[in-house]
Amino acid sequence: MDEACRRRILRLLDQHRTMRIATLRPDGWPQVTTVGYANDGLAVYFLCGADSQKAANLASDDRVSLAVDDDPAQVVDITGLSMAARAKLVTDPAEFEKALRLLISRYPNQKGLDFPMPKTSDVCVFRLTPTIVSLLDYSKGFGHTDLIAC
Structure with missing residues (x-):
């Protein structure tokens, strides 16, 4: 992957x-x-309930597809990415x-809510490692x- 593509992602x-x-x-x-996420470079993290369907699904098959985009007013302004990735349960405490x-830092303007750190027994944190990324940019042509x- 060249540096320009990495920067776009x-x-x-x-x-x-x-x-x-x-x-x-x-x-x-x-x-x-739909889930909230945070990234550290190309590593993407999300959390879900330990007893959720997502956690159960990932326990049996670590393949995921994801999409990140927004809803602009003009079709030529559509940008986003989709990604094929492998999910790994984060077990290292650090x-x-x-x-x-x-993940919490992605919402710096929360008011009136004090978010205690969840217990590891209540949630699963997954790290997604991309295998293929598709960058979508309608300014370069439809689709x-x-x-x-x-």
């Missing part, structure tokens, strides 16, 4: 804080949900705490994408 990841993520259910059907702090192997 990081810019899109840094501009947003929610993504749609698809995991695979045991019956083979994809399940898509990385777990780092990921939680990154234009650049496919980038990681």
Whole structure:
């Protein structure tokens, strides 16, 4: 991956804080949900309930697809990315705490809410490592994408 593509990916990841993520259910059907995320470079972190369907899905198949984008007023302004990635449960306590702090820092303007750090028994933190990224940029033409192997 060249440096210009890496910067474009990081810019899109840094501009947003929610993504749609698809995991695979045991019956083979994809399940898509919206989650908050934070990134450290190309590593993307999200958390979910320890007893959630996402956690169960990822325990049996670590493949995910995700999308990050927004809803501009003009079609030519559509940009975003989709990513194929592998999900790994974060078990190292230092990385777990780092990921939680990154996630909480994405919402600096919270008012009246004091977010205690969740217990490791209540939540799972996953680190997503990209394998393929597709950068979407309609300013370069309808549906234009650049496919980038990681």
